[in-house]
Amino acid sequence: MxxxxxxxxxxxxxxxxxxxxxxxxxxxxxxxxxxFSVEKGKTLAIVGESGCGKSxxxxxxxxxDPATSGDxxxxxxxxxxxxxxxxxEMRRKVQIVFQNPYGSLNPRQKIGDVLGEPLKINTDIPAxxxxxxxxxxxxxxxxxxxxxxxxxxxxxGGQRQRIAxxxxxxxxxxxxxxxxxxxxLDLSVQAxxxxxxxxxxxxxxxxxxxxxxxLSVVRYIADDVMVMYFGEAVEYxxxxxxxxxxxxxxxxxxxxxxxxADVESIKARLAKKKAA
Numbered sequence: 001m002x003x004x005x006x007x008x009x010x011x012x013x014x015x016x017x018x019x020x021x022x023x024x025x026x027x028x029x030x031x032x033x034x035x036f037s038v039e040k041g042k043t044l045a046i047v048g049e050s051g052c053g054k055s056x057x058x059x060x061x062x063x064x065d066p067a068t069s070g071d072x073x074x075x076x077x078x079x080x081x082x083x084x085x086x087x088x089e090m091r092r093k094v095q096i097v098f099q100n101p102y103g104s105l106n107p108r109q110k111i112g113d114v115l116g117e118p119l120k121i122n123t124d125i126p127a128x129x130x131x132x133x134x135x136x137x138x139x140x141x142x143x144x145x146x147x148x149x150x151x152x153x154x155x156x157g158g159q160r161q162r163i164a165x166x167x168x169x170x171x172x173x174x175x176x177x178x179x180x181x182x183x184x185l186d187l188s189v190q191a192x193x194x195x196x197x198x199x200x201x202x203x204x205x206x207x208x209x210x211x212x213x214x215l216s217v218v219r220y221i222a223d224d225v226m227v228m229y230f231g232e233a234v235e236y237x238x239x240x241x242x243x244x245x246x247x248x249x250x251x252x253x254x255x256x257x258x259x260x261a262d263v264e265s266i267k268a269r270l271a272k273k274k275a276a
Contacts, residue, residue, distance in 0.1 A: 003040040004076070005174050005207040006061065010035055011070035013056050030056040032231040033070070038175075038224070041201065043208040045222035045239075047215055047254065053231040055179065058211050062096045062177050075174055088122055095168035099180035101160035105152040111138075111163055112148040118170045137166040140203075141196060158189035162196065169200070179211045194221055215254055219243055227251045 010033045019025035031053045038044045046054045059065040060072065066082035073079070074093055079086075098104040105114055115134035119125050125133070135145055141162040152160055161181060168176055178197070182190040198221060200206060212218050218225060218239070225242040227235040227250065234248045246252050 004037050005040050005074065006038040006209065007073040008034060008036050009071040011057070011060060011072065012068045013060060013065065014068045029231055031060070034233045036226055036233070036236060038207055038209060040207055041205040042223040043201070043210055043221055044224045044226060045210040045212060045218040046226050046228060047212055047218055048228035049213055052228040054211050054228050058177050058179050058209070061209055062094050092122055092171040093174040094177065095171060095173040096177040096179060097164050097168050097181050100184050101157050101164055104164050105160060107152050110149050110151055114163065115167055115170055118167060122171060133170065137170060140200070141166045157185050158192060161185065161193055165196070175207050175209065177209045177211070182217060183214065190217070197221065227254065
């Protein structure tokens with residue numbers, strides 16, 4: 001029997017913008033009645049251009065911002081941060097990896113402290129065990145024990161993103177939200193990080209919400225795809241259905257405008273560049 005980790009029912013998020021001397025107050029409808037669900041061990045990709053509402057939706061899913069209306073359920077439990085405080089258990093269930101690996105790590109913290117901090121804040125685990133878990137997680141994401149005492153500036157962009165992924169996994173979350181996790185990386189590094197995410201998902205049965213503007217990357221990692229346009233979900237279905245027969249004109253436009261950036265295309269492009 002499949003387990004639904006995340007479910008959204010008619011989520012709405014409005015922002016009220018105050019008026020000025022020459023402008024009237026207005027309401028911006030950032031997310032307009034979006035519904036979806038994600039099963040355990042699967043990946044839902046939310047795709048669209050800048051301003052379509054996908055990042056706003058990510059903030060609702062990660063319990064940073066409340067929805068104006070609608071229901072959000074995590075592991076079957078309704079969550080409404082506008083009316084009730086989050087429990088420590090619920091905070092551990094959802095973690096996020098941001099787009100920019102350069103800005104998401106504290107430059108004054110050693111990597112061991114970066115990884116141990118979520119455990120220090122959210123659990124009573126002693127320092128020795130926190131260190132052991134951090135060391136083990138470094139290995140899981142393809143880094144070495146000697147990296148434990150280094151600072152973020154000593155790592156490449158791809159390595160920093162691996163560290164950000166490791167930090168997000170320290171609390172054993174049910175759901176990982178990946179907000180454009182490879183868009184700031186070189187093509188060859190993108191492929192490595194995508195493969196890492198796929199391997200981690202298989203090993204830990206992780207559930208992903210993958211935010212992206214790039215349908216080609218999404219094609220490699222997603223099980224289901226939701227395309228957003230001006231705050232609405234204009235297309236939603238399995239990856240194969242969306243890619244083989246997109247129904248909405250906006251989805252077809254995205255296909256036409258997005259360069260191929262899937263793993264095989266990346267490899268072919270690098271081989272062509274090397275030959276030249």
